[in-house]
Amino acid sequence: MGFFGSNAAVRFRQHGIIPILSSSAPERYPEPQRRTVAHANILYRASIEACLQQYTPDAILHAAAFSAPLACEKEPDIAYSINVVGTQNVMALAADYGIPFVFTSTDLVFNGEKNVLRDGYYSEADEPDAHIVYGKTKIAAERSIQEQSFGRWIILRTALMFGRRVAWANGFPQFAVDLLKSGKPTTLFTDQFRTPAYIPDIAEVIVHLLRAQRFGEIYHCGGSERINRTDFVQRYCTVAGVDTSEIIACTMDDVPNYTTRVRDVSLNSEKLRHSLAQFSWQMTPYEKAFQEMLEGD
Numbered sequence: 001m002g003f004f005g006s007n008a009a010v011r012f013r014q015h016g017i018i019p020i021l022s023s024s025a026p027e028r029y030p031e032p033q034r035r036t037v038a039h040a041n042i043l044y045r046a047s048i049e050a051c052l053q054q055y056t057p058d059a060i061l062h063a064a065a066f067s068a069p070l071a072c073e074k075e076p077d078i079a080y081s082i083n084v085v086g087t088q089n090v091m092a093l094a095a096d097y098g099i100p101f102v103f104t105s106t107d108l109v110f111n112g113e114k115n116v117l118r119d120g121y122y123s124e125a126d127e128p129d130a131h132i133v134y135g136k137t138k139i140a141a142e143r144s145i146q147e148q149s150f151g152r153w154i155i156l157r158t159a160l161m162f163g164r165r166v167a168w169a170n171g172f173p174q175f176a177v178d179l180l181k182s183g184k185p186t187t188l189f190t191d192q193f194r195t196p197a198y199i200p201d202i203a204e205v206i207v208h209l210l211r212a213q214r215f216g217e218i219y220h221c222g223g224s225e226r227i228n229r230t231d232f233v234q235r236y237c238t239v240a241g242v243d244t245s246e247i248i249a250c251t252m253d254d255v256p257n258y259t260t261r262v263r264d265v266s267l268n269s270e271k272l273r274h275s276l277a278q279f280s281w282q283m284t285p286y287e288k289a290f291q292e293m294l295e296g297d
């Protein structure tokens, strides 16, 4: 029921799929959404199992996480419990019940030090080597999945995600846009590069991979361009008609004690493109995606 799940659910419905969104605390959500949220706390197998027995899903999309890199640095034990033990719990039950399992991993399994313009964007052949806690927990979770004898899993390493505003979750680029609209100075990095991915496109990928039964593989899922955060927010604001004069563009070195320093984790999504060639899948160009997002706001 986070930022990704809430956005992805819209695209799943367009495919005739009925998504069951879950939360460790459904009472936290506003009406009317609260009534449709299933309860499942991934820290407890009994809680997940009760949910599976109630809803008997055809597939599990495991997107629950302690997902904020800075919070993971501050609370590594919680990050490990939710991101590693939680994933092991969901995966074990998927295996017990024989349900296909998709795990949303991240480009931050890489440390970002590769010279991607010279040596190519990060592909599945690159060895994960995160320096930050969040990335390390995602690597450990991926390894747990790969070590299982149950083979019907897919690991999707997605880039920074963007999508429509979700009232109950922090989303990108909305956090920056809200700051700008409030007239507050908004500090954004110019030296952090990603290949941001539009959530409806990621949802589309998941539908295709599951239907084609492309199991037992890791796939990279990046967006249509490599871009830094400042330029991305500026381009969104141009489409949205938001004044960007209060953006303070800076580098990571300008922020003292910045702990989640990751320079460039641009993803190479060729394997995915090749695997989905029959569906002519491609990422929506950013400006087109921004228009769609604004129509939905």
Ligand SMILES: NC(=O)c1ccc[n+]([C@@H]2O[C@H](COP(=O)([O-])OP(=O)(O)OC[C@H]3O[C@@H](n4cnc5c(N)ncnc54)[C@H](OP(=O)(O)O)[C@@H]3O)[C@@H](O)[C@H]2O)c1
Pocket (backbone or CB within 6 Å): 001, 002, 003, 004, 005, 022, 023, 024, 025, 026, 028, 040, 041, 042, 043, 062, 063, 064, 065, 066, 067, 068, 082, 086, 104, 105, 106, 107, 158, 159, 160, 161, 162, 169, 170, 172
């Ligand atoms: N956002 C990005 O840019 C990005 C990029 C790459 C990969 N990812 C990955 O994509 C996935 C989704 O990210 P997101 O941005 O949607 O994150 P999010 O908005 O923080 O959502 C994560 C969800 O996990 C749930 N959760 C946390 N602890 C739980 C527990 N013990 N039991 C059950 N649910 C729990 C939370 O719901 P409750 O608090 O209601 O339980 C929350 O809604 C994550 O795996 C993340 O690592 C995200």
